[in-house]
Amino acid sequence: MTDGLSPEDNFMRKIEAGEKIEPKDWMPEAYRKNLIRQISQHAHSEVIGMQPEGNWITRAPSLRRKAVLLSKVQDEGGHGLYLYSATETLGISREELISALQDGSAKYASIFNYPSQTWADVGAIGWLVDGAAIVNQVSLQRTSYGPYARAMIRICKEESFHQRQGYEIMLVLAQGSPEQHAMAQDALNRFYWPSLMMFGPHDAESAHSARSMQWKIKRETNDDLRQKFVDQTAQQIEVLGLEHPDKDLRWNEARGHYDFGALDWDEFYNVINGNGYANRQRIEHHVQAHEEGAWVRAAMQAYRDKQRVRQQTTTQVAA
Numbered sequence: 001m002t003d004g005l006s007p008e009d010n011f012m013r014k015i016e017a018g019e020k021i022e023p024k025d026w027m028p029e030a031y032r033k034n035l036i037r038q039i040s041q042h043a044h045s046e047v048i049g050m051q052p053e054g055n056w057i058t059r060a061p062s063l064r065r066k067a068v069l070l071s072k073v074q075d076e077g078g079h080g081l082y083l084y085s086a087t088e089t090l091g092i093s094r095e096e097l098i099s100a101l102q103d104g105s106a107k108y109a110s111i112f113n114y115p116s117q118t119w120a121d122v123g124a125i126g127w128l129v130d131g132a133a134i135v136n137q138v139s140l141q142r143t144s145y146g147p148y149a150r151a152m153i154r155i156c157k158e159e160s161f162h163q164r165q166g167y168e169i170m171l172v173l174a175q176g177s178p179e180q181h182a183m184a185q186d187a188l189n190r191f192y193w194p195s196l197m198m199f200g201p202h203d204a205e206s207a208h209s210a211r212s213m214q215w216k217i218k219r220e221t222n223d224d225l226r227q228k229f230v231d232q233t234a235q236q237i238e239v240l241g242l243e244h245p246d247k248d249l250r251w252n253e254a255r256g257h258y259d260f261g262a263l264d265w266d267e268f269y270n271v272i273n274g275n276g277y278a279n280r281q282r283i284e285h286h287v288q289a290h291e292e293g294a295w296v297r298a299a300m301q302a303y304r305d306k307q308r309v310r311q312q313t314t315t316q317v318a319a
C-alpha cells in the first residue's frame with residue numbers, strides 16, 4: 001500500500017499522472033505480459049529487419065554506400081539488443097524470447113517478409129520503413145514503461161539518420177537516368193502499401209489497442225499514426241518527383257489530412273500469419289545464424305563460470 005492506496009490503485013495513479021513504471025514496481029500481470037509481447041516483437045523486428053538490407057551490403061554501388069549501409073544494419077542489431085534487455089527486465093529470459101520467435105509464437109513486423117530486389121529497395125526501406133518506424137517510435141518515447149521509453153529515445157535518434165540516408169538514395173535515383181528513376185518508382189510502388197501496414201490493423205480490429213492505450217503503453221492509435229505517416233509521405237513523394245502509388249489520395253481541407261485508398265487487409269493477415277513471400281526464409285536464416293553463434297554463447301558462459309570460481313576462491317581466502 002502506498003499512501004493508503006492498493007497496489008492496483010497506486011499503479012493506475014502513476015499511469016494517469018504520467019509517471020513511469022519501473023521494473024521493480026508492482027504492475028498487473030496483464031500489463032507485464034502485454035509489454036513482453038510488444039517489446040519482444042519490436043526487438044524481433046529490429047533483428048529480422050537486418051536481413052533484407054544486410055543482403056545488399058556487398059552489392060551496394062560504392063564504398064561510401066557500403067560503409068553507410070553496414071553501419072545502419074549494425075544499428076538495427078543494437079536496437080534489437082536494447083529492446084531484448086528492456087524485455088528481460090520484465091522477468092523473461094533471452095532464450096525464451098528467441099525460441100518464441102523461432103517457433104512462430106511471437107511475431108515481427110510484416111514488412112520484413114517482403115524481398116529487397118533492387119538497390120532502390122534499400123532506399124525505400126530506409127525512407128519508408130524507418131520513416132514509418134519513427135512515426136510510431138516517437139510516440140512510444142512517452143510509453144509508460146521506463147526501460148522501453150528510454151530505449152526509444154536513443155533508437156529514434158539513430159532511425160532519423162537511417163530515414164535520411166534512405167531518402168537520399170531515392171533522391172539520387174529519382175533524379176538519375178530513366179532506368180534509375182524507374183527503379184525508384186518500382187521500389188516505391190512495392191514498399192508503400194506494406195509500410196502503411198506496419199501500423200497494424202484498423203483501430204476497430206486491433207485486439208490490444210484499447211488496453212494498451214488505457215495503460216499508456218501505446219500513446220496513439222494505429223489509425224492515427226498511419227494518418228501521420230500518409231500525410232508526411234505525400235509531400236516527400238512530390239519532392240522526389242515520383243508518382244504516388246495511391247490513386248485515391250486526396251487532400252481533405254476539412255480534416256486537415258489526406259484521405260487515402262483502402263489497404264489490402266487480406267494480404268496483411270496472410271503475411272502476419274506466416275504466409276508472406278519471405279517468412280520461412282527469414283526464420284530459417286535466423287535459426288542458422290543462431291546455431292552458428294552457439295560457440296560464442298558457450299565461450300561467454302565458460303568465462304562467467306571461471307570468474308565465479310575465481311571470485312569464490314578470493315572470498316574464501318580473504319575470510
Ligand code: BYC
Nearest residue numbers: 042045046049076108109110133197198200206207208209
Ligand atoms: N506486423 O492489436 P494490434 C524497424 C499483430 S523495426 C506484424 O493492433 P498492437 C527497422 C500484433 O502484434 C520497428 N504483426 O497489436 C528495423 C497482434 O498480434 P499478437 C518495428 C502485426 O501490438 C530494421 C495482432 O497483429 N516497430 O524500425 O496493439 C530495418 C493485432 O494487432 C503488425 C515496432 O515493432 C505488423 N505490422 O499494435 C529497418 C513498433 N501489426 O501479438 C527498420 C512497436 C499488428 O496478438 N510495436 N500486428 O500475436 C507497436 O507499436 C505495436 O505492436 C503495433 C501493433 C502498432 C505494431
